[in-house]
Amino acid sequence: MATIRDVAKKAGVSVATVSRVLNNKGYTHEDTRKLVNEAIKELNYKPNEVARSLFKKKSRLIGLLLPDIRNPFFPELARGVEDEMQEQGLHLIIGNADEKTEKEIDYLQTFKQNNVIGIITATNQAETSYYDNLSIPVVFLDRTTISHPSVYADGLEGGRIAAHEIIRRGSKRIALLRGPVEFQTAQDRFKGAVDELCKANVDFQVITSSFSFHDAEVMAKALFEKYPEIDGVIASNDLSAAAILHEALRIGRSIPDDLQIIGYDDIPLSKLLYPPLSTIRQPAYDMGREAARLLLKLMNKKPIVENNIQMPVSFIERQTTRKVDKNG
Amino acid sequence: MATIRDVAKKAGVSVATVSRVLNNKGYTHEDTRKLVNEAIKELNYKPNEVARSLFKKKSRLIGLLLPDIRNPFFPELARGVEDEMQEQGLHLIIGNADEKTEKEIDYLQTFKQNNVIGIITATNQAETSYYDNLSIPVVFLDRTTISHPSVYADGLEGGRIAAHEIIRRGSKRIALLRGPVEFQTAQDRFKGAVDELCKANVDFQVITSSFSFHDAEVMAKALFEKYPEIDGVIASNDLSAAAILHEALRIGRSIPDDLQIIGYDDIPLSKLLYPPLSTIRQPAYDMGREAARLLLKLMNKKPIVENNIQMPVSFIERQTTRKVDKNG
Numbered sequence: 001m002a003t004i005r006d007v008a009k010k011a012g013v014s015v016a017t018v019s020r021v022l023n024n025k026g027y028t029h030e031d032t033r034k035l036v037n038e039a040i041k042e043l044n045y046k047p048n049e050v051a052r053s054l055f056k057k058k059s060r061l062i063g064l065l066l067p068d069i070r071n072p073f074f075p076e077l078a079r080g081v082e083d084e085m086q087e088q089g090l091h092l093i094i095g096n097a098d099e100k101t102e103k104e105i106d107y108l109q110t111f112k113q114n115n116v117i118g119i120i121t122a123t124n125q126a127e128t129s130y131y132d133n134l135s136i137p138v139v140f141l142d143r144t145t146i147s148h149p150s151v152y153a154d155g156l157e158g159g160r161i162a163a164h165e166i167i168r169r170g171s172k173r174i175a176l177l178r179g180p181v182e183f184q185t186a187q188d189r190f191k192g193a194v195d196e197l198c199k200a201n202v203d204f205q206v207i208t209s210s211f212s213f214h215d216a217e218v219m220a221k222a223l224f225e226k227y228p229e230i231d232g233v234i235a236s237n238d239l240s241a242a243a244i245l246h247e248a249l250r251i252g253r254s255i256p257d258d259l260q261i262i263g264y265d266d267i268p269l270s271k272l273l274y275p276p277l278s279t280i281r282q283p284a285y286d287m288g289r290e291a292a293r294l295l296l297k298l299m300n301k302k303p304i305v306e307n308n309i310q311m312p313v314s315f316i317e318r319q320t321t322r323k324v325d326k327n328g
Numbered sequence: 329m330a331t332i333r334d335v336a337k338k339a340g341v342s343v344a345t346v347s348r349v350l351n352n353k354g355y356t357h358e359d360t361r362k363l364v365n366e367a368i369k370e371l372n373y374k375p376n377e378v379a380r381s382l383f384k385k386k387s388r389l390i391g392l393l394l395p396d397i398r399n400p401f402f403p404e405l406a407r408g409v410e411d412e413m414q415e416q417g418l419h420l421i422i423g424n425a426d427e428k429t430e431k432e433i434d435y436l437q438t439f440k441q442n443n444v445i446g447i448i449t450a451t452n453q454a455e456t457s458y459y460d461n462l463s464i465p466v467v468f469l470d471r472t473t474i475s476h477p478s479v480y481a482d483g484l485e486g487g488r489i490a491a492h493e494i495i496r497r498g499s500k501r502i503a504l505l506r507g508p509v510e511f512q513t514a515q516d517r518f519k520g521a522v523d524e525l526c527k528a529n530v531d532f533q534v535i536t537s538s539f540s541f542h543d544a545e546v547m548a549k550a551l552f553e554k555y556p557e558i559d560g561v562i563a564s565n566d567l568s569a570a571a572i573l574h575e576a577l578r579i580g581r582s583i584p585d586d587l588q589i590i591g592y593d594d595i596p597l598s599k600l601l602y603p604p605l606s607t608i609r610q611p612a613y614d615m616g617r618e619a620a621r622l623l624l625k626l627m628n629k630k631p632i633v634e635n636n637i638q639m640p641v642s643f644i645e646r647q648t649t650r651k652v653d654k655n656g
Contacts, residue, residue: 075402114387213597269597
């Protein structure tokens with residue numbers, strides 16, 4: 001592997017000159033720059049990133065904080081971010097904070113110590129002031145905040161659509177699952193659904209549920225024991241919808257004739273469930289891409305038209321909901 | 329934030345001395361070391377990782393290469409690696425290579441340039457010699473190779489068990505899905521199943537399938553059109569099993585009475601399918617942990633008893649397979 005010394009020798013200049021050219025700092029004559037760049041190309045010299053980042057106090061690393069990559073919504077987000085960054089020659093340090101403030105702060109510290117040039121966070125238990133103090137551009141992803149640049153899907157609208165679609169398809173006694181209270185996005189979709197349910201002439205129950213696989217199973221069992229009369233479920237995410245669907249079929253409920261279910265997220269497996277899950281789609285991959293683009297603009301100090309990018313959601317009609325009446 | 333200069337001032341020593349203590353290099357009197365460490369503690373000084381890594385030519389970063397984090401098997405692996413590394417104060421740069429040699433090599437280059445101190449790779453399209461030339465400790469994960477340290481599950485045995493269980497539960501005309509030919513692990517489970525099928529008095533079909541969501545759906549439709557008579561499917565992974573299950577129910581096959589299905593992996597969603605999927609479990613999270621431990625030993629030059637760690641697989645009996653006959 002060629003070193004900076006080899007480049008300097010080949011170009012007939014000092015190491016300091018090569019360094020100036022590499023980092024685009026200080027004065028170098030155009031001819032010299034040309035010589036150096038030719039030598040770099042010829043020797044296929046790859047500058048050591050750490051040395052460069054120390055010199056420039058910059059790396060080519062982006063920190064990405066997630067709640068938990070095992071939740072099938074987040075791999076989509078992460079790939080969106082990665083694919084956009086990779087096209088710019090930037091790479092990701094990823095951390096899962098498990099919604100724990102301590103882990104979140106620990107990772108932010110790590111990002112800082114590794115001189116990341118930007119951060120995308122899909123979790124923020126920590127006070128947002130903590131992010132401000134880092135002096136690194138930050139984009140919040142899948143988190144609603146007006147105080148900071150952010151990319152998120154329209155949860156209020158998503159909740160409204162879910163409730164609207166299940167009501168117009170005839171459910172009268174509806175269970176509304178509420179995701180973890182500390183997630184702003186979960187609360188948005190919850191509030192949207194409540195607004196819509198309140199407007200209609202239907203009964204509804206609110207059941208709080210976590211987003212984990214295990215809890216979803218337990219919750220599903222309890223739901224039908226406690227409320228056997230329900231004829232519609234608006235789930236807090238596709239995971240809990242899958243658990244509800246599973247339990248409903250196990251106890252002999254007929255889907256969608258006797259019970260309708262609407263999920264939230266549209267994770268890849270939802271269409272492989274049986275019956276395939278009707279759900280509210282969040283464009284996870286595109287949200288990741290969009291957050292990366294916004295961060296790139298911030299880092300490059302480019303003009304930003306919209307600091308808070310709200311992405312659209314949509315109803316994906318599959319077979320856990322009935323067809324709409326012609327009169328519906 | 330305290331700097332190395334603040335520490336030096338507080339301890340009444342030179343910056344070079346603080347650096348020697350930090351990096352445990354060169355001679356420092358015990359009393360001096362004590363003074364420096366007290367100053368570090370008191371000021372809550374966090375050394376800049378990049379500066380340290382340049383000095384020591386070391387970082388606290390590990391490179392983790394995956395095929396695609398969106399395949400639900402890999403988030404489990406990745407969390408296992410991350411959790412073990414995090415306990416050691418090490419962090420991950422993650423890259424998805426999409427089984428493309430070019431992306432794989434690009435990421436390895438990035439890892440090298442960021443002075444990662446170790447690499448775990450769950451993909452290796454590139455020649456293994458490429459890894460050797462990096463002069464960085466490498467562990468192959470979910471990849472069978474005797475030439476390099478590795479952690480993988482016993483695919484041959486997994487395939488054998490799958491075939492054994494479906495045969496003893498009475499399937500006679502079996503479709504065996506074969507994963508991508510370029511995956512050693514997919515081929516191992518395939519070969520194990522073929523061995524077992526050949527020993528028994530059953531008919532079987534081999535169908536090659538990819539590991540992607542979309543392809544699984546297409547393959548499932550084609551399978552039942554071409555081979556309507558099959559009464560058992562040994563899938564190449566849980567994803568393709570879910571697609572088969574979905575299609576089988578759609579066309580009115582009765583599971584497991586009329587058709588049995590066995591998956592592979594035991595991804596978290598498999599138990600939420602309906603009926604819940606019988607499958608061969610690979611201990612993905614533990615495999616990640618084990619790979620991290622092996623890499624840590626390699627990096628610390630600790631004695632290694634076993635360079636190639638084979639993890640056990642097991643049959644998870646759920647409801648896409650029939651109960652075993654008392655005579656079975």
